[in-house]
Every structure is written in structure tokens, then in C-alpha cells.
Amino acid sequence: MQPVDEGWQYRWGDSPLMPDGTPQWIVQDEPGQWHDIGFPSNPPGRAGREHAWFRVTLPEGEWFSPMLYIYSVDIIVQAWFQGELLYQYGTFDEQGRGRFEGWPWHEIPLPENYEGETVYFRVFSNYTDIGLWGEVAILDHPDLVLHLxxxxxxxxxxxxxxxxxxxxxxxxxxxxxxxxxxxxxxxxxxxxxxxxxxxxxxxxxxxxxxxxxxxxxxxxxxxxxxxxxxxxxxxxxxxxxxxxxxxxxxxxxxxxxxxxxxxxxxxxxxxxxxxxxxxxxxxxxxxxxxxxxxxxxxxxxxxxxxxxxxxxxxxxxxxxxxxxxxxxxxxxxxxxxxxxxxxxxxxxxxxxxxxxxxQALQQMTVQLEQKVAERTARAEALAEREAARSRLLTLESRKSQKLADLISGIQDCAVLEEAFELLARALPGLYMPMAGSFYRRRPDGSYERVATWGPAAETAFPASLDRGLPSLTETTLPLRSQALSDPLCFLLRVEPGLTGGSPEGVLLLAHPRLPESLKGYGTVRVVAWVYQSVEKLGITLSGLALREELQRFSYEDGLTGLKNRRHFDELFRHEQEVSRRSGRSLSLLMLDIDHFKRFNDTYGHEAGDEALKMLSRVLARHFRGSDTVCRYGGEEFAVLLPGATSAEATERAEALRRAVASEPAGEGGAVPEHLTVSVGVACWPESCTEFGDLFRAADRALYRAKHAGRNRVAAAEA
Ligand SMILES: Nc1nc2c(ncn2[C@@H]2O[C@H](COP(=O)(O)OP(=O)(O)OP(=O)(O)O)[C@@H](O)[C@H]2O)c(=O)[nH]1
CATH class of the missing domain: 1.20.1070 (Rhopdopsin 7-helix transmembrane proteins)
Known part of the structure; x- marks a missing residue:
């Protein structure tokens, strides 16, 4: 690449054209009009001028296909060489003006023997700069491409x-x-x-x-x-x-x-x-x-x-x-x-x-996911708890129904014993799935297991609670789940107590197995329900006991504990019916204390009561099994002997009479003086053919015994 950076001259203005269109300035040499310039650009003293000419004599060089390379021109240009237009960029109008057409580099092919020849540049520019710009050089075309x-x-x-x-x-x-x-x-x-x-x-x-x-x-x-x-x-x-x-x-x-x-x-x-x-x-x-x-x-x-x-x-x-x-x-x-x-x-x-x-987003996502997981777990736990609670409620209502059935069953029972049998049968169903045992009080005060259910260790629910009761901790309200004894212990109290206030039954239960979510709240609820159920059972049984006691009192003689006349009358009717159907004999003894008025008058009424009790004991000792002894009224007693013939009845009456007479009296005895009784004996069908006559026959026989001197037995005549 051969730079063309020497020998440049400029001339302001535009060349007039000759008739053939050739610019005059390239033909007529007017050396005084041309001025030297280092580089063909922005000559001094522009003063708003838009036309300038530049010229240079091309240096010598060794080129195959020489090109004049210019980068670039403000704004449009014509290049004249040897009187010919060699190159033009842009369009010159009649006034030599033109429009901006870009700032490309220019490649002007040079003819052979260009060396030493002058090339003229006609430039128009309405831009701040006028003339050539950047590089002006001669080189071969391939070199130019490489250079570019x-x-x-x-x-x-x-x-x-x-x-x-x-x-x-x-x-x-x-x-x-x-x-x-x-x-x-x-x-x-x-x-x-x-x-x-x-x-x-x-x-x-x-x-x-x-x-x-x-x-x-x-x-x-x-x-x-x-x-x-x-x-x-x-x-x-x-x-x-x-x-x-x-x-x-x-x-x-x-x-x-x-x-x-x-x-x-x-x-x-x-x-x-x-x-x-x-x-x-x-x-x-x-x-x-x-x-x-x-x-x-x-x-x-x-x-x-x-x-x-x-x-x-x-x-x-x-x-x-x-x-x-x-x-x-x-x-x-x-x-x-x-x-x-x-x-x-x-x-x-x-x-x-x-x-x-x-990263921050990822962290946030992880945190968010954690939170979501926590909330989901909490929601799931809540849902699980709700489901468990609802299952518990369903179970509770089913159990409450069972309890209600059991209570009405107990109310239908005639006696307490029957009720306890029912209870022993029903408790497993009532308290399952909690394992447990129910104990009934024995007359000697120990407790015997009458029902057991669910898988439970013998140590937790032993066969009997002989001395164990005092060591048990009763489960009572208010409940605290952490303070519950193991096993749970509920006392079944039946008032009026048959044996003076000791509980009639003991219920031992294993702790309820509840889902973790329900443990605290659920245990308290279940145990409270059990406690209340035992209370309700106790109250129901107490009602039954009261009823039974009242009934007993209405059929029992308060002083002697023997059956009273009401009982005798009912039993007598019943036994008559049995004998009528079976043909079995039925004997009746009527006995009366001799001179009891005098005894009373002598020793007082209380001593008279003691005498009556003493006689009752002798009677109770003497007659057992199917025989029934009643205090018929005052100092009068009746004994029913189902199946006894007249002879058997008379014999037993005689034995009784002797027993009474030989009861100890005075000091060391229950009575201050010996008592005697008179007994009348009657037997169906030996004494009478009609049952309705049996009582009268016995009474008449008694009358006869009295009349015959007392302290004797008289059998009714047939
Ligand atoms: N202490 C006491 N005395 C009673 C009771 N019930 C009846 N008596 C008395 O029993 C006596 C019955 O007397 P009576 O029917 O005259 O006959 P008695 O004196 O036993 O003479 P005989 O029967 O003929 O031997 C009356 O004095 C009654 O007051 C009682 O529950 N307690």
C-alpha cells in the first residue's frame, strides 16, 4: 500500500465547463490558483463555500492492477484523469451540487502508466467537512480487499x-x-x-x-x-x-x-x-x-x-x-x-x-415448601384428630346407648343379685375395647372377679382382690390425664349399702388406647365417661336395692326377722295351689306363747320382745329348707310344712315345744324365766278336704291345746 500523502493542492470553487463538458481547470494550468495542502481536506478559509478542487501527482509504484483507494469523501466527488472522467460518486446537478450518498470507501482503478500523472478531484460538500478524509493510497485490488x-x-x-x-x-x-x-x-x-x-x-x-x-x-x-x-x-x-x-x-x-x-x-x-x-x-x-x-x-x-x-x-x-x-x-x-x-x-x-x-429464590422456595409442608402436616394432623374425635364421639354415643339399655335392664330386675348377674354379662360389651375386670363383693368383704374381658395381664386384673382394695387408687373427677392410676379403678357404690358403705363392685380398666392426636384430651374424656357410667350404674343399683329392701320390709317382721302375715298369706295360697296340683300333703302349725300377757306384765314389754326374738331363733333353727316360719301376729306364729303328713307335723311340733321349753332362762339365758308354747297341728288332706278349712282346723287344735292346759301339741281331728 502506497500512501498518497504528498504533493496535494487545492483550489476553492467549481471549475467552469468547456463545451464538451470537460472542466476547464483540468486542462488550463493556472499554477497561481492552486495552493499546497498537507492532506486534501478542509482547506483554510472556507467561508461557506461548497465546492473545492484537489489535485495530486500520482507517485511511482510497482502494481499489477493499481487502485486508488480513498476512505472517504465529503460529500460527493468526481475524479478526472488525463482529461477524462475517471470516477464519480454521487450525482452533480447543473450547479455542481448533489445530495449526501453515504461515506463509503472508494476504489478507483488506475490506468496503465498513471505514474507522474495528475489526478483532479471535484468535490461538493454542504457538510462541515469538505474534501477527502481518512486514507488515500495506491495498492492492488487483492491487497485492498485484505486491507479492508x-x-x-x-x-x-x-x-x-x-x-x-x-x-x-x-x-x-x-x-x-x-x-x-x-x-x-x-x-x-x-x-x-x-x-x-x-x-x-x-x-x-x-x-x-x-x-x-x-x-x-x-x-x-x-x-x-x-x-x-x-x-x-x-x-x-x-x-x-x-x-x-x-x-x-x-x-x-x-x-x-x-x-x-x-x-x-x-x-x-x-x-x-x-x-x-x-x-x-x-x-x-x-x-x-x-x-x-x-x-x-x-x-x-x-x-x-x-x-x-x-x-x-x-x-x-x-x-x-x-x-x-x-x-x-x-x-x-x-x-x-x-x-x-x-x-x-x-x-x-x-x-x-x-x-x-x-439462589435467593431457591432458598425462598425451599422455605416456602417447608412452610407449606408444616402447614399441610398440621392440617392433616387436625383432620386426623377430627376424624379420631368423630370416631370417639360415635363410639361414645354407641356406648351411651348400651349403657342406657343396661340401666333399663337393671331397672327391670326383681332383685339385686339378678342385676349383678346382668351387669357381669353386660360390662365387657360396655367397656370394650378397653380391657378390664369387674369384681363383686363377697359377704366376707373380699372381692371376687366375676367378669373379665380383653387382653390383660393377671397381675393387673387378679382373680380376687382380697387385701388389694386399700392399695388401689380410685379414679375420680376432676381428671388429669397424667395423674391417672394404672389400671384405672372405679368403685361401684350401692346405697343404701348392704354391708355398711363398702363398695359393692370394683371395676378395673386398662388405659384406653387412643390415637396420638387424641391422647391427652381423649383419655380424659373417655375416663370421665366411664366414671359417669359407673356412677349411673351405682345410682340405678341403689334404686333397685332400696326397692328390694322396701319389699323385704313389707314381707318381714321387723322385730324377729321372720316373714310376716302378709308373706304367710301369699305363701299359703301358693302352697295350697302346689299341693292341689301335685296332691302333696300340706301341714300347718299354729303356735302361741303361753301366758305371755303375764310375762309382759311381769318383766316389761322389752323383755317380752326379747322373748319373741328368742322364740324366732328357735323356730329358725328348727325349720329349714322348704318349711316357712311366719310371725302371724302378736305372740302367735305359723309354720307351713309342705309335704309333711299330720304325724310328721305333730312330731316336729312336739320337738319344737320341747326345744322352747328347754331354752335356757334366767341368768345366762335370753329370757328371765322359761317359756312354753302351745301348738295346733292341721294337715291337708288328713285334717280337712278343703284348703279353706286348714287354717281354721289348726287354730281349733291350738285352742284345744290351750284349753288342755298349755305347753302341749294338739292335732286337728279328721
Ligand atoms: N312384748 C310384747 N308383747 C306382745 C307383743 N305382741 C303381743 N304381745 C302381748 O301378748 C299378750 C297376749 O296375751 P293374750 O292373748 O291375752 O294371751 P296370754 O296371756 O298369752 O294367755 P294364753 O295365750 O291364753 O296363754 C298381750 O299382753 C300382748 O300385749 C309384742 O310384740 N311384744
Missing amino acids: VSRSAKSLVIATICGLIALLALIFASIQRGPMGFASIALFSLVTGTMLVAETPASLLIAYQPLLWDYLAAGSYFLVPVTLALLLQQWLAHHSPAVLGWLWKFHLGFAVLALLASLSGLINLSSAFLVFDGLLLVSLVLLVGSAALRFRVLYREQQILLVTCGLFAVLLIADMAVAHGFLPWGWLVPASWGALAFALAVVSISVWHFSRTQ
């Missing part, structure tokens, strides 16, 4: 990386919940990448559309502050200065308007660059400056981002300064590297931030 590619390589690599970053950011934006952060990175990278590709000289090798590439470059360049402001706005979040919002909206508006205006021919795109660069300078200062004011309150990653953004802004400004000639062309400002570094910094911080957010 090598000049573009860096930008293309960076643009590719930017494209990849944009793609990655877009993917992240689509999977993240707040996509704006990554979307703004994608936009920035996309804009930067597009700008780099569009600005790179190699782009024209892909498609020789200078204006299209320039529009793309302009559009993406104009959008740089938009994406920068958006990025910072996203990143600084609530620390973001309000000016950022204004800036990106303003620049977006500018980009749209500038492109539309130049596309529609209202303005030249080149002039929009000038305005934009001014605006960009101000915007960058505002952008970075306003964010830097909050530098101290920012997080570390925000600070790093801001610093890289500041560096990028400085590089952009430096690049602008080179483009506008404030800094020399040779200064290669690494603005594209700056953009890449900025994009990479943003991406790395974003990815780091993203992964941190993901």
Missing part, C-alpha cells in the same frame, strides 16, 4: 460477540420475571453490534449499498444514548435520576425524526450527525454525571457498572473528537472495545445478579 478485511476484523469480532450477548440477554429476558434489565442489555448489544458492522469498511464487500449501511450506522449510533440511558435506568432502579427517563425518550424521538427527515429528503443524513454529536456529548455528560452524583449510595455492582459506562462515554467522546478533527485521525480510539467491555461488564454483573436472585 483486516481493518474490519476487530469490529466484526466485537460485533459478533455483541450479537451473542444480545441473544443471551434475550434468552434471559424471556425466562426471567422482570425482563426489562436483560432486554435493555440485549438492545444495547444489538445496537452496538449493528453500528459496528454498518460502520466497518468490509460491510461494503458484503453489499455495496453505502447509503443503506450509513442509515443503519446512523440509526444504531443515534440509539446508543437511548440504550445507555435505559440500561442505567434499569440498573440504578430507584436510585435512577429522572433525567435518564427524559434522555432516552428525547434521543429516541431524535433518531426517529432524523431518519425520517433524511429519508424523505428534508435534510441530509450527514447534517444530522453533526447535531447528534453535539447532543450526544451533552447527554453523555448528563447521563454519567447525574448517575455519578448518587455513586455513594449505589451497590457495589451498580458502581462498577457506572464506572464502565463512564469509560465507555469517554471513549465515545474521544471517537467523536477524532471524527470531527479535534483529535488527529491517527488516534485509533478503541470505542468498540469500550462498548464490548461495557456490554460484557453489564452481562457478567447481570448474570451474577441473576444467579444470586435465583
Whole structure:
């Protein structure tokens, strides 16, 4: 590559044309009009002029297919060589003016023997700069292609990386919940990448559309502050200065308007660059400056981002300064590297931030799942408890029904013994599934097991509780589940007590086996129910006992404990019926204490009562089994002897009479003097054919015994 950087001359204005259209200045040499210039660009003293001519004598060189390479021209150009138009870029009108058509590099093929010949450049520019720009050199075509590619390589690599970053950011934006952060990175990278590709000289090798590439470059360049402001706005979040919002909206508006205006021919795109660069300078200062004011309150990653953004802004400004000639062309400002570094910094911080957010999210999810699991477990436990409670309630109501049936069964019982038999049969069903045993009080005060159910150890429920009762702890209300004895012990009290207040029954129960969820509350409830059921059974049994006692009193003689006349009358009727059906004989003894009035009068009424009791004992001793002894009234007694003949009855009456007479009296005896009795004996069917006559026959026989001198037995005559 042979630079053409010497021997340049310029001349302001446009050349008049000769009749054949050839510019006059390339034919008539007017050396005084041409002035030397170091590089064919922006000659001094422009004063608003839009036309300039440049010329140079081409140096010698060894080339196969030499090309004159220019990068580039403001704004349109014609190249004249040996009186011929060698090259033209843009359209010149009659006034020699034209429109901006892009800033491509130019490749002008040189004819053979070009060395030492002068080439003239006719330039029109309504832009700030006029003339050639960048590089002017001679080289072979393949070398030019290589040169362009090598000049573009860096930008293309960076643009590719930017494209990849944009793609990655877009993917992240689509999977993240707040996509704006990554979307703004994608936009920035996309804009930067597009700008780099569009600005790179190699782009024209892909498609020789200078204006299209320039529009793309302009559009993406104009959008740089938009994406920068958006990025910072996203990143600084609530620390973001309000000016950022204004800036990106303003620049977006500018980009749209500038492109539309130049596309529609209202303005030249080149002039929009000038305005934009001014605006960009101000915007960058505002952008970075306003964010830097909050530098101290920012997080570390925000600070790093801001610093890289500041560096990028400085590089952009430096690049602008080179483009506008404030800094020399040779200064290669690494603005594209700056953009890449900025994009990479943003991406790395974003990815780091993203992964941190993901970690936090994961932690939150784990915590949330834990909470949900805990709540579910609690809800399940509650549901389980509710189900167990409802099962318990159902069981309780079923048991309550059983208890009610048992109570009504007990009420139907005639005597307490029958009720206890019923109880022993019914208790297992009532208290299952709790294992247990029921003990009944024996006359000697010990307790005998009468029912046992469920799997239970012999030690917990022994066959009898001889001396065990005092060591048992009675389960009483109020209940505390932790203070419950094992086994549970309930005392069945039947009042009026048959044996003076000791419980009639003892119920031992194993602890109820309840689900864990119900244990505390359920145990207390179940045990309270058992306690109440035992109380109810006790009350019912007490009622029965009272009834039985009352009944006994109504058939018993209170003084002697013998059956009374009422009982005698009922029994007598019953025995008559039995004898009538079976034909079995029935004897009746009527006996009366002799001279009892005198005894009473002599020793007092109390002694008379003692005498009556003594006689009762003798009678009870004397008659057992099917015989029935009754106090018929006063000092009169009746004895029924079912199955006894008249002779047998008389014999037994005689034995009785003797026994009474020989009862000890005086000191050491129950009575102060000996008593005697007179006895009348009658027998069916020997004494009478009708049962109705039996009593009268016995009474008459008694009368006869009395009459015959007392202390004797008289049998009724047939
Ligand atoms: N201490 C006492 N005396 C009674 C009781 N029931 C009846 N008597 C007395 O028994 C006596 C019966 O007397 P009477 O019927 O005249 O006959 P008696 O004196 O035994 O003479 P005889 O029967 O003819 O031998 C009366 O004095 C009654 O007061 C009682 O429950 N206790």
C-alpha cells in the first residue's frame, strides 16, 4: 500500500465547463490558483463555500492492477484523469451540487502508466467537512480487499460477540420475571453490534449499498444514548435520576425524526450527525454525571457498572473528537472495545445478579415448601384428630346407648343379685375395647372377679382382690390425664349399702388406647365417661336395692326377722295351689306363747320382745329348707310344712315345744324365766278336704291345746 500523502493542492470553487463538458481547470494550468495542502481536506478559509478542487501527482509504484483507494469523501466527488472522467460518486446537478450518498470507501482503478500523472478531484460538500478524509493510497485490488478485511476484523469480532450477548440477554429476558434489565442489555448489544458492522469498511464487500449501511450506522449510533440511558435506568432502579427517563425518550424521538427527515429528503443524513454529536456529548455528560452524583449510595455492582459506562462515554467522546478533527485521525480510539467491555461488564454483573436472585429464590422456595409442608402436616394432623374425635364421639354415643339399655335392664330386675348377674354379662360389651375386670363383693368383704374381658395381664386384673382394695387408687373427677392410676379403678357404690358403705363392685380398666392426636384430651374424656357410667350404674343399683329392701320390709317382721302375715298369706295360697296340683300333703302349725300377757306384765314389754326374738331363733333353727316360719301376729306364729303328713307335723311340733321349753332362762339365758308354747297341728288332706278349712282346723287344735292346759301339741281331728 502506497500512501498518497504528498504533493496535494487545492483550489476553492467549481471549475467552469468547456463545451464538451470537460472542466476547464483540468486542462488550463493556472499554477497561481492552486495552493499546497498537507492532506486534501478542509482547506483554510472556507467561508461557506461548497465546492473545492484537489489535485495530486500520482507517485511511482510497482502494481499489477493499481487502485486508488480513498476512505472517504465529503460529500460527493468526481475524479478526472488525463482529461477524462475517471470516477464519480454521487450525482452533480447543473450547479455542481448533489445530495449526501453515504461515506463509503472508494476504489478507483488506475490506468496503465498513471505514474507522474495528475489526478483532479471535484468535490461538493454542504457538510462541515469538505474534501477527502481518512486514507488515500495506491495498492492492488487483492491487497485492498485484505486491507479492508483486516481493518474490519476487530469490529466484526466485537460485533459478533455483541450479537451473542444480545441473544443471551434475550434468552434471559424471556425466562426471567422482570425482563426489562436483560432486554435493555440485549438492545444495547444489538445496537452496538449493528453500528459496528454498518460502520466497518468490509460491510461494503458484503453489499455495496453505502447509503443503506450509513442509515443503519446512523440509526444504531443515534440509539446508543437511548440504550445507555435505559440500561442505567434499569440498573440504578430507584436510585435512577429522572433525567435518564427524559434522555432516552428525547434521543429516541431524535433518531426517529432524523431518519425520517433524511429519508424523505428534508435534510441530509450527514447534517444530522453533526447535531447528534453535539447532543450526544451533552447527554453523555448528563447521563454519567447525574448517575455519578448518587455513586455513594449505589451497590457495589451498580458502581462498577457506572464506572464502565463512564469509560465507555469517554471513549465515545474521544471517537467523536477524532471524527470531527479535534483529535488527529491517527488516534485509533478503541470505542468498540469500550462498548464490548461495557456490554460484557453489564452481562457478567447481570448474570451474577441473576444467579444470586435465583439462589435467593431457591432458598425462598425451599422455605416456602417447608412452610407449606408444616402447614399441610398440621392440617392433616387436625383432620386426623377430627376424624379420631368423630370416631370417639360415635363410639361414645354407641356406648351411651348400651349403657342406657343396661340401666333399663337393671331397672327391670326383681332383685339385686339378678342385676349383678346382668351387669357381669353386660360390662365387657360396655367397656370394650378397653380391657378390664369387674369384681363383686363377697359377704366376707373380699372381692371376687366375676367378669373379665380383653387382653390383660393377671397381675393387673387378679382373680380376687382380697387385701388389694386399700392399695388401689380410685379414679375420680376432676381428671388429669397424667395423674391417672394404672389400671384405672372405679368403685361401684350401692346405697343404701348392704354391708355398711363398702363398695359393692370394683371395676378395673386398662388405659384406653387412643390415637396420638387424641391422647391427652381423649383419655380424659373417655375416663370421665366411664366414671359417669359407673356412677349411673351405682345410682340405678341403689334404686333397685332400696326397692328390694322396701319389699323385704313389707314381707318381714321387723322385730324377729321372720316373714310376716302378709308373706304367710301369699305363701299359703301358693302352697295350697302346689299341693292341689301335685296332691302333696300340706301341714300347718299354729303356735302361741303361753301366758305371755303375764310375762309382759311381769318383766316389761322389752323383755317380752326379747322373748319373741328368742322364740324366732328357735323356730329358725328348727325349720329349714322348704318349711316357712311366719310371725302371724302378736305372740302367735305359723309354720307351713309342705309335704309333711299330720304325724310328721305333730312330731316336729312336739320337738319344737320341747326345744322352747328347754331354752335356757334366767341368768345366762335370753329370757328371765322359761317359756312354753302351745301348738295346733292341721294337715291337708288328713285334717280337712278343703284348703279353706286348714287354717281354721289348726287354730281349733291350738285352742284345744290351750284349753288342755298349755305347753302341749294338739292335732286337728279328721
Ligand atoms: N312384748 C310384747 N308383747 C306382745 C307383743 N305382741 C303381743 N304381745 C302381748 O301378748 C299378750 C297376749 O296375751 P293374750 O292373748 O291375752 O294371751 P296370754 O296371756 O298369752 O294367755 P294364753 O295365750 O291364753 O296363754 C298381750 O299382753 C300382748 O300385749 C309384742 O310384740 N311384744
